[in-house]
Every structure is written in structure tokens, then in C-alpha cells.
Amino acid sequence: MSKKVITSLATVLAITSIINVSHHNIKAATNNDTQNTQQSEQTSFRVILPNDDRHQISNTTSGHYQSLGFVDMGKNIATGVVIGKNTILTNKHVTDLSDGKMKFAPSASDESTYPYGEFEEKSSEQYDGDADLAVVHFKTNDKGQHLGDVVDPVTIGDPTQGQKGDNITVTGYPGDKPMATMWESKGRILSNSASSMTYDASTYGGNSGSGVFNENNELIALHYGGVENESNNAIPLTGDVLKFINDNNS
Template sequence: MKRTGDSPDSVIPPDQRTRVNPTTGYPDRAIVYITKDDRHHCSGWMVSADTLVTAGHCLYNRGGKAWYTNLKFFPGANGNVRPYGFATATQLWTDVNYTRSGDTRQDWGVVKLNRRIGDTTGWFGLRWQAQTYNGTTATVRGYPGDKPHGQMWTMSGKIEDSQPNKLCYSHDTFGGQSGSPIYLSNNTVIGIHTNGVSRFGLCPKRNAGTRITQGLFSVILNIAR
């Protein structure tokens, strides 16, 4: 999803993304293709049987000062195939600091779903730590808008800069991949992919995601229960 103030194109040549196919293995089936009005919108990931996490700007329209409607959530989508059907939202959350100022450091979103689709797909673990992630290998996987709709793509690489609320990396991504999990080899998520070049200048020449802090960790788990 493209937003004012962020780079819409986050591919850092050469493009090193690879397609995920099939998508029915774990953790791929716990990664969610999000549509709005049946058009590609964002990515997300399951964190409990009926809860998913994405970026705040995927749920709240700051320009219109309103929550998005007509959202559908398809775990493990693969092109036109939707192996687990879809769910809809019963409740949406994001940070008030994001809704008021658009601060990408607080760009996170949580969705409570109308069905326990995660009982079939499984879900990711969640992690926070005070120590740096610099040099840690992590994967960003989701649904980029420059590829055919519904195709899942991935790239792994090192975290290059760990900031209090952001993680910076050179993983290739594209608009539509906002909300993708940034996760470790043990399938625990440490961040949420949000943008290319931040309007706040926190990750110059790098892509960026909202870091799972102790506070955000608690918020997500409280909702997911």
C-alpha cells in the first residue's frame, strides 16, 4: 500500500526476492493476504486463532480520518487460490500516536477476526528484547503489489540497524507488503514491515518495520487472548 511520505518502491537492486509456492506449509499459511473492496491492500500474519497483526496504515485511513471497511483476510493465499477461505474483522486497533500524527514508529495494527481461522493455519510466535538485533538474520514475507495479486514473496537478510521502535534492513519489498512479519528462523516475529524511506528519516536508504517492543508485545498478547 502506498502512502504519502514513504517510498512506494522498496526494491533495492538487485531484486533478491523469491516466490513462495506452495503456501500451505507452516509458517506460510499463517501469512495473510489482505484485500479492501476485493482489491490488493496489505499483508498480515496470524498471532492467535482469531487475531492477526498488520501495519496500522492498513487499517486506519489518516487522510479520511476513518477506519477502513470492506476488508477481507485470506491466510496462505497463492495467486487465485484461497486454501483457507477468508475472515472479516470484528474489531480493529492501532496506536493513537499513529492516528494523530502518522508517526511510523507507532505504525502497528491488530485485527480480531470473525472466525478462528488460526485453528487451521496455526500462528506465529512473538518476541521482544532490549538488546540489539543488528546482524541478526530475519525474513520478511508477504504479498508485494508489483507481483501478480495473491502471490507470496520472501527475502531473508541481516537486520542492519535496531532502533527503539524501528528495525532497518535492505530486504527487498514493495507496496502491498506492509504488515508482513519480520521473523526469525524459529518463526517468532520481531517486527512488522511498514515502509521504505521513512518520512521521519529513521532508516535512510533502507526499508523499515515497527519493532516489537515490550509495550507492543503486551498489547498484542492482551488482544490475542
């Protein structure tokens, strides 16, 4: 099945790029999508940096990896992070394209292996500020289980403690890899402020909504975009953003 891989929209980059992907065959899409009307010359769906250090996570049900999941919207795919009993964290531009029909497979390890099945979207709320961030709530599965009954929600850490040079990892479902396989990218923080974190870990289309973790495997930011050959960017989970998450977590 042909799907579109959603990359990262950021206010500073002004655009979501989308690429068509059919299993291993990937090509750039034309920029005529409604999400692509303000294309920046700096924006790239493919933010593979010189120190590309990505490896596949085979044991997706262990540790903090269980909190990551594959977002499937039929023609579009992305990543989400479980933060509560029924709730995930992802990007605004992901929810813009879901049309209320998002499916979420926690701990997916490939397109035929969903250890905890799939959950269907119930509702979503978008952060009303500039940050490209949203929460999505899900129905119980066909066994009557809540999302938080089958996996442990992620532990949220303090991003303000992150310093330039600190190690981080970005974990999600990049579209240049086999469909619905989880990959972790290692890197270091390049800069960190109340509104933006930059780092040198590589990502690809499909990493929208990926978690950025510190060395304690605590979620400190949500990946949203990048500039080819320069850096990737995330939203630190602090201040008004963290309040929004807590107020809309169920």
C-alpha cells in the first residue's frame, strides 16, 4: 500500500514536507499539498546529518520503547508517544491530516507485527500557541483495554536541565526504513531554550512526533523539523507546553 510519510512542520521552517513511500521505494512529492504552500528553501523532509547514527530497535516492548508507537492514517504515517491512559503526544500537522481516523500501534516492530494491536482515534486537541504539538485521545480496543493498560506511559523529564553537548536520542518510525519499524538516532544537544531544542541526531519523513530522550530515557522534547545538513529541532516539554499536556492528558 502506498502511503505518505509525514515529516516535520515547524513555524520557523514554515512547512510540512510529505513524501510518497511504497515500502522501500521513496521519492520526493510535489509541493502542491495544502501543507506545502509555504515551502522554505531550507526545509527538507530528509534531515540525515553527517554523523548519521541510527539503529533499529528490535525489542520494541522493552523499557521506554514501549511508549512509542506507529501512527497510521491510511495514506499518511508518523510517530506518537504515549503520555497517559488514553492519550498520545504528536505534532499538529499530523492531526491536521488524520481527519479523525488515526490509528495507533504502540510498540510496532514492523508492518505485520503490532504486539498490542491498534487503537482508533476518539478526539484530539492542538496546542494553541506556535509549537507544533497536539494530543490525541483513543478509544478502548476490542478487548475493552485502554492504551495505558497495555503499555506504560512515558516518563517526562525536565528539558531545562539539558545542556549543549548532552547526549540525546530520537526514537520513531522513519520512512526511509522498512514500514512500521522503530529506529533510534543518537546525537547531542546543539542548543536549548524555553521554546526550541536543536540537536545533531538524524531523522527522516515519518519521524514527526518522535520522542527526544535524555540519558535517563526521559522524554524531554518532541521532534518536529529540521534543516538539511544543519540540525534537527524539537519542542521542549516545559512551561505552557507542559501545562497544555497535563491539562489535556487522560
